[in-house]
Amino acid sequence: MADGFAIEGIDITRSFGGFFALKGISIAVPPGEIRGLIGPNGAGKSTLIDVLSGRADRWTGTVRMFGDDIGALPAHQRRRAGLARSFQRTNVFADLTVVDQLEIAARAAETPNVEEIMAELSLTALAGKRAADISYGDQRRLDLALALIGRPRILLLDEPAAGLSIGESLELAHNLKDLVARWKVTVLLVEHDMEVVFSICDRITVLHLGELLAEGTPDEIRGIPEVVTAYLGSSV
Amino acid sequence: MTAGDAALEEAAPVRARRASPVVAAALAAAAIVLGGVFAGAVQSTLLMTLLTQAIITAILATGVGFLIRQNGVVSFGHAAFYGMACYTIALAMRHGVMPIEAAILLALVLPTALAFALGLVIVRIPGVAFSMLTLAVGQALYEFATKARHATGGDDGLTVNLPARVFGVSTSLFQDPHAMFVVSWAVLALVVLALAAVAASPFGRLTAAIRENEERARFIGYATVLPRVLVLTLSAFVVAIAGVLFTLYNAFVSPDVLHWSLSGSALIMAIIGGPRLIWGPAFGAIIFFFAKDMAGDVTEHWQAIIGVILIVVMLLLPVGLGGALARLWRRGAGHG
Amino acid sequence: MLVQVLNGLVYGGLLYIVSVGLVLIFGLRRIVNFAHGSLFMIGAYVGFSVAAMGGFWGAVLVAALVLALAGALLDVTVLRPLQREDPIVTVLVTFGLLLVLENFAQFVWGKDFLKMPVPAMLSGSVSIFGESFPAYRLLVIAVAAAVALGLSVWLRVSRIGLYVRASSADPLTTAMQGVNTDRVSVVVVALGAGLAGLSGTISAPLLALSPSMGSYILIESFIVVVVGGLGSFVGAFVAAMVIGQVHNFGLVYVPWAATMIPFLLMVAVLIWRPTGIAGSHV
Ligand SMILES: Nc1ncnc2c1ncn2[C@@H]1O[C@H](COP(=O)(O)OP(=O)(O)O)[C@@H](O)[C@H]1O
Numbered sequence: 136m137a138d139g140f141a142i143e144g145i146d147i148t149r150s151f152g153g154f155f156a157l158k159g160i161s162i163a164v165p166p167g168e169i170r171g172l173i174g175p176n177g178a179g180k181s182t183l184i185d186v187l188s189g190r191a192d193r194w195t196g197t198v199r200m201f202g203d204d205i206g207a208l209p210a211h212q213r214r215r216a217g218l219a220r221s222f223q224r225t226n227v228f229a230d231l232t233v234v235d236q237l238e239i240a241a242r243a244a245e246t247p248n249v250e251e252i253m254a255e256l257s258l259t260a261l262a263g264k265r266a267a268d269i270s271y272g273d274q275r276r277l278d279l280a281l282a283l284i285g286r287p288r289i290l291l292l293d294e295p296a297a298g299l300s301i302g303e304s305l306e307l308a309h310n311l312k313d314l315v316a317r318w319k320v321t322v323l324l325v326e327h328d329m330e331v332v333f334s335i336c337d338r339i340t341v342l343h344l345g346e347l348l349a350e351g352t353p354d355e356i357r358g359i360p361e362v363v364t365a366y367l368g369s370s371v
Numbered sequence: 372m373t374a375g376d377a378a379l380e381e382a383a384p385v386r387a388r389r390a391s392p393v394v395a396a397a398l399a400a401a402a403i404v405l406g407g408v409f410a411g412a413v414q415s416t417l418l419m420t421l422l423t424q425a426i427i428t429a430i431l432a433t434g435v436g437f438l439i440r441q442n443g444v445v446s447f448g449h450a451a452f453y454g455m456a457c458y459t460i461a462l463a464m465r466h467g468v469m470p471i472e473a474a475i476l477l478a479l480v481l482p483t484a485l486a487f488a489l490g491l492v493i494v495r496i497p498g499v500a501f502s503m504l505t506l507a508v509g510q511a512l513y514e515f516a517t518k519a520r521h522a523t524g525g526d527d528g529l530t531v532n533l534p535a536r537v538f539g540v541s542t543s544l545f546q547d548p549h550a551m552f553v554v555s556w557a558v559l560a561l562v563v564l565a566l567a568a569v570a571a572s573p574f575g576r577l578t579a580a581i582r583e584n585e586e587r588a589r590f591i592g593y594a595t596v597l598p599r600v601l602v603l604t605l606s607a608f609v610v611a612i613a614g615v616l617f618t619l620y621n622a623f624v625s626p627d628v629l630h631w632s633l634s635g636s637a638l639i640m641a642i643i644g645g646p647r648l649i650w651g652p653a654f655g656a657i658i659f660f661f662a663k664d665m666a667g668d669v670t671e672h673w674q675a676i677i678g679v680i681l682i683v684v685m686l687l688l689p690v691g692l693g694g695a696l697a698r699l700w701r702r703g704a705g706h707g
Numbered sequence: 708m709l710v711q712v713l714n715g716l717v718y719g720g721l722l723y724i725v726s727v728g729l730v731l732i733f734g735l736r737r738i739v740n741f742a743h744g745s746l747f748m749i750g751a752y753v754g755f756s757v758a759a760m761g762g763f764w765g766a767v768l769v770a771a772l773v774l775a776l777a778g779a780l781l782d783v784t785v786l787r788p789l790q791r792e793d794p795i796v797t798v799l800v801t802f803g804l805l806l807v808l809e810n811f812a813q814f815v816w817g818k819d820f821l822k823m824p825v826p827a828m829l830s831g832s833v834s835i836f837g838e839s840f841p842a843y844r845l846l847v848i849a850v851a852a853a854v855a856l857g858l859s860v861w862l863r864v865s866r867i868g869l870y871v872r873a874s875s876a877d878p879l880t881t882a883m884q885g886v887n888t889d890r891v892s893v894v895v896v897a898l899g900a901g902l903a904g905l906s907g908t909i910s911a912p913l914l915a916l917s918p919s920m921g922s923y924i925l926i927e928s929f930i931v932v933v934v935g936g937l938g939s940f941v942g943a944f945v946a947a948m949v950i951g952q953v954h955n956f957g958l959v960y961v962p963w964a965a966t967m968i969p970f971l972l973m974v975a976v977l978i979w980r981p982t983g984i985a986g987s988h989v
Pocket residue numbers: 151155156174175176177178179180181182183
């Protein structure tokens with residue numbers, strides 16, 4: 136742990152054609168922290184998660200995990216090293232049963248905790264169902280469960296509550312907060328629901344048009360006028 | 372009851388569906404014995420000739436279908452592996468460079484190795500493009516075999532000079548429809564059994580997951596290229612087995628064994644039978660041969676008939692005839 | 708030497724006209740029409756029959772129109788109903804169609820090779836830098852150039868063309884723009900099929916006609932499309948030109964391996980760039 140950060144992106148740039156989705160972004164999350172990543176649509180949040188998790192090609196910069204440069208590692212090796220992610224658009228194995236896909240995920244992990252994860256995320260009763268046949272909310276939790284198998288050290292969550300009702304997303308958020316506290320997971324959480332972000336995150340990073348707008352504790356972020364106008368609007 | 376117990380109970384029916392090795396072995400043994408009894412009971416050489424061809428081709432179709440089942444991609448070029456096995460034996464015998472047993476081994480190894488090497492390149496190519504590529508690969512080999520006349524005899528083909536005995540068994544046995552039926556049938560039963568075991572294994576379930584969602588498989592920690600290459604390799608190996616049986620049975624090879632229309636036929640058999648089932652493609656092959664035989668005097672239009680059947684099955688019965696039968700069976704048995 | 712290059716251009720040009728139909732349809736619907744080569748083959752036969760009655764130019768026109776109509780029909784009856792299915796379904800259904808069309812051609816025109824005469828007007832040779840070259844082949848080059856040029860202009864200025872280009876680059880976003888994909892698709896598939904018919908007819912005097920000529924050209928054009936990068940017009944053009952040259956020089960210098968060369972080229976390109984010359988990442 137050379138520099139004391141769990142996950143670190145340094146001077147990350149990614150462009151699509153001539154358009155820069157990320158313009159030299161740096162972000163560093165210390166172990167155990169829940170970091171919120173917010174910003175309006177198109178700010179580059181998903182793109183940043185993609186770069187950190189190994190989904191993106193053609194980007195520049197440095198990605199470090201507990202001090203090691205992992206920028207050249209393919210996605211599956213990052214996962215095996217303990218860096219897991221979920222997806223903004225539900226990304227599960229539609230034709231496999233819940234338990235089957237979790238077991239497959241468990242086989243790649245050092246801590247095969249299928250039953251534990253199913254219990255934590257209320258998937259137990261759905262174990263034998265095909266993912267395609269369960270509700271959208273259950274699919275979102277399954278997506279999360281696939282990321283949580285093996286107790287990863289770092290979790291990158293791209294809007295895990297997207298499309299859920301307000302009640303569901305708050306429940307999911309507190310479920311998550313409780314879990315990562317017990318397992319000491321470092322989290323980078325992209326979330327649109329400000330109530331969720333402000334209630335569970337230790338610190339918040341704000342992106343805007345591929346640039347870093349602000350970073351600080353929830354209270355500090357609330358106090359920055361640019362953030363309020365650019366993103367929070369009058370709702371917070 | 373803890374949540375974990377509930378999970379196991381809930382999951383139980385899923386796990387129970389995986390047949391135990393003992394049951395499977397018993398099934399295979401029964402199938403082989405049944406094949407022997409059947410061959411003993413049937414007098415007609417004509418029927419047995421037809422059936423033996425059908426069974427050998429069924430092994431080819433099984434290999435093609437396994438690729439669809441596990442990788443979700445459709446090959447139009449598996450005749451390349453089949454024909455390569457045939458020509459390996461034919462050429463080895465022609466030049467007398469090795470005993471037949473070694474030639475057979477080589478005929479299994481070469482196509483399998485080719486599939487592995489090729490797989491490293493083409494397995495990354497997504498769905499439809501993969502089909503286009505396999506077609507091109509298969510046809511390149513066909514063109515090569517027809518053009519390299521000095522080596523392969525070109526369109527005229529090659530008679531395979533088999534020795535009197537193969538693996539200590541009289542060669543004439545391999546060319547007798549009754550005996551060869553029993554051999555091929557046993558091989559088919561073992562192939563289906565082995566593939567079913569692979570499909571139920573962790574490897575089989577991982578490849579099914581990769582077929583389902585390749586990206587997600589990477590993000591739960593799996594390299595996804597090698598497993599798919601191995602599935603392709605295994606399917607080519609099965610196809611090579613069919614090529615070996617074909618060559619022993621016919622003692623003659625021509626570029627037809629490499630032509631895309633053979634790949635296409637095998638593919639159609641797999642689709643008609645239903646590639647979701649391991650035994651579906653073999654079932655499709657047998658239907659194919661009987662339908663072709665019954666078509667009799669309209670065989671001139673066989674190609675159009677089979678084209679129409681393919682279209683109809685794709686549109687109306689995507690699970691194939693085998694899949695439909697299996698569903699009926701399950702419904703009849705009150706399972707779902 | 709010059710003659711060799713020109714011959715390569717003839718073949719590459721024909722390949723381009725056939726392949727571009729595949730590219731158009733792929734760009735729009737993300738599917739591959741395995742019956743595309745059969746449209747080329749039917750085009751050649753239709754041209755052959757019409758030319759026997761109404762002359763060469765009439766044949767070109769009729770074949771292109773008939774095949775365009777067939778393309779429109781194909782789009783409405785096959786491609787559109789299947790657009791929500793896995794693209795593999797379309798592959799298999801059009802493969803079934805290939806079998807039917809080949810059998811149909813065999814039924815109507817017979818199995819034997821047919822030969823269509825070069826139109827009298829173009830049966831001579833022209834001298835280019837002192838080397839003589841068949842006039843008809845020059846015409847083929849001219850037609851290919853005209854198609855390539857016309858198509859790229861059309862893609863740049865027409866509404867449908869813009870839509871097709873946008874869709875090839877990014878089908879998801881384009882699908883959300885609220886354009887009537889079905890109407891665009893009829894036009895595009897008809898155009899692709901019409902071009903296949905056109906190239907079938909103009910290549911008929913150069914090739915022997917047989918029902919299986921469709922699958923031969925299909926495989927060659929697959930190589931072009933895959934090497935060029937699925938859905939890329941520029942890529943397909945470059946690939947067709949390169950393969951035209953390579954094919955031709957192969958025939959002259961290493962005839963026994965000529966048919967292998969495009970294939971080897973394809974494997975080399977795919978090792979170097981799995982998505983083809985102009986392929987974007989997927
Ligand atoms: N594959 C892509 N091709 C082109 N542009 C993209 C692609 N992915 C994202 N973008 C663009 O990059 C910007 C950032 O996107 P994204 O990271 O998804 O934003 P966010 O997740 O913050 O909403 C957006 O303007 C988006 O349109």
